[in-house]
Amino acid sequence: MSKPKSLMLHEAGQAPQVVAEMLAREAPAFAALARAVSARGLRLFSTAARGSSDHAATVFKYLMEIETGLPVVSIGPSVASVYHRPLHLEGAVHVTISQSGASPDIVALQAAAKAGGALTVAVVNVTESPVAAAADIVIGLGAGEERSIAATKSFIASVAALAGVVTAVGGSTALARGLARLPDALAATEGLEFGDAVKVLTGASSLFVAGRGPGYGIALEAALKAKETAALHAEAFSLAELQHGPMRLVGPGFPVLAFVPDDAGFDGNQQTLARLRGMGARTFALSSRPIAGADVLPSCGSGLLDPLVALLHYYRLIEAVARARGHDPDRPANLAKVTETL
Missing domain, CATH: 3.40.50.10490 (Glucose-6-phosphate isomerase like protein; domain 1)
Known part of the structure; x- marks a missing residue:
C-alpha cells in the first residue's frame, strides 16, 4: 500500500495556482510601487527576512541588480531589535519578506527603516500581520495556510512577488513575459521523474x-x-x-x-x-x-x-x-x- 500524500507534496502542488492568482490580484500594488519609486527617485533597496524568506531576498537581490542596476542590501534585523540603532535610508525602498509578518525583529526593523526615511513594502502571506499593517505598500502572497513545517508554496509565491517588483520597477519586457508564463511552467513539472x-x-x-x-x-x-x-x-x-x-x-x-x-x-x-x-x-x-x-x-x-x-x-x-x-x-x-x- 502506498503512503498517503504528505502535506508538503500537496502544498507544493498548489504553487502554480497561487502564483497565477497572486500576480493578477497584486497588479495594482506593483503599479503603485513603480509610481512611488519613480516619483521619489528612489535608488536603493534594502531587505529584511529570516529563513526561507531570506533566500527569497537573495533571489530578489540578483534579479533587481541584473535587471535595473539598482543595488539591494540586506540589513540584519537585530540592528534594530537588539542593538537599537537608527537607520539612514533616505532614498531607499525597504522590503520585508515574511510568511507570518509577525516576528518581532523584522517588525522592529521595518519601523526603523520607515523612521529612517525609507518607503516600506511588505511581501507577506498574512496580510493582517503587524508588518503588513505598518507598511506603505503591501503585496499579499495569498498562499493560504501551510500546515507542513516546510514552506513550499509560500516561498515560490514570495519569489514570484519579488520578481513582480523587479518587473514593475525595471520595466523589463523579457522578465515580464517569463513571469506571465511562470504558472504554466510550474504546473508542467508535475509527474516528472527523478532518475537515480x-x-x-x-x-x-x-x-x-x-x-x-x-x-x-x-x-x-x-x-x-x-x-x-x-x-x-x-x-x-x-x-x-x-x-x-x-x-x-x-x-x-x-x-x-x-x-x-x-x-x-x-x-x-x-x-x-x-x-x-x-x-x-x-x-x-x-x-x-x-x-x-x-x-x-x-x-x-x-x-x-x-x-x-x-x-x-x-x-x-x-x-x-x-x-x-x-x-x-x-x-x-x-x-x-x-x-x-x-
Missing part, C-alpha cells in the same frame, strides 16, 4: 547544492529543505565559490546538485560541473537545457526565473528522499512552523 537522484541522496551523508545569480538564492533554499525535511547535511554555494575551498571535500561519489538555468552563466556553470565530475563527484543538474547529469525541466522562457521552476521539481525530489530516509517531511524534529526571533 533519490537513491543517491538517500544514502548520502552530505550534499553540495549550487547555482549562480538568482539560482544561488534557490540553492540556499534547496539546501535548507534537505536539512529540515530529510535530515541530510547540505551546504549551498555559488558555483563560482565552490571552486575555491569547498572543492577540498569533493571526492568519488560526493553528490552535487546544481541549478543551471539557460542564462548568461550557463557555459561557465557547465564547465564547473564537468570539473566536479572529473574529480569523481556525482552531479545532478536541474536545467531546461540538456547537459550531462541533467533533469531537463520546463522553462518559462526566462533563465533568470527558471531556477524557481526547478525548485518545485526539487521539492518533490527531497520529499521523496525524506521518506526514503525514514523521516516525516511535514513534521521535522526540533522545528516549528513559525519562529519568532528578537
Whole structure:
C-alpha cells in the first residue's frame, strides 16, 4: 500500500495556482510601487527576512541588480531589535519578506527603516500581520495556510512577488513575459521523474547544492529543505565559490546538485560541473537545457526565473528522499512552523 500524500507534496502542488492568482490580484500594488519609486527617485533597496524568506531576498537581490542596476542590501534585523540603532535610508525602498509578518525583529526593523526615511513594502502571506499593517505598500502572497513545517508554496509565491517588483520597477519586457508564463511552467513539472537522484541522496551523508545569480538564492533554499525535511547535511554555494575551498571535500561519489538555468552563466556553470565530475563527484543538474547529469525541466522562457521552476521539481525530489530516509517531511524534529526571533 502506498503512503498517503504528505502535506508538503500537496502544498507544493498548489504553487502554480497561487502564483497565477497572486500576480493578477497584486497588479495594482506593483503599479503603485513603480509610481512611488519613480516619483521619489528612489535608488536603493534594502531587505529584511529570516529563513526561507531570506533566500527569497537573495533571489530578489540578483534579479533587481541584473535587471535595473539598482543595488539591494540586506540589513540584519537585530540592528534594530537588539542593538537599537537608527537607520539612514533616505532614498531607499525597504522590503520585508515574511510568511507570518509577525516576528518581532523584522517588525522592529521595518519601523526603523520607515523612521529612517525609507518607503516600506511588505511581501507577506498574512496580510493582517503587524508588518503588513505598518507598511506603505503591501503585496499579499495569498498562499493560504501551510500546515507542513516546510514552506513550499509560500516561498515560490514570495519569489514570484519579488520578481513582480523587479518587473514593475525595471520595466523589463523579457522578465515580464517569463513571469506571465511562470504558472504554466510550474504546473508542467508535475509527474516528472527523478532518475537515480533519490537513491543517491538517500544514502548520502552530505550534499553540495549550487547555482549562480538568482539560482544561488534557490540553492540556499534547496539546501535548507534537505536539512529540515530529510535530515541530510547540505551546504549551498555559488558555483563560482565552490571552486575555491569547498572543492577540498569533493571526492568519488560526493553528490552535487546544481541549478543551471539557460542564462548568461550557463557555459561557465557547465564547465564547473564537468570539473566536479572529473574529480569523481556525482552531479545532478536541474536545467531546461540538456547537459550531462541533467533533469531537463520546463522553462518559462526566462533563465533568470527558471531556477524557481526547478525548485518545485526539487521539492518533490527531497520529499521523496525524506521518506526514503525514514523521516516525516511535514513534521521535522526540533522545528516549528513559525519562529519568532528578537
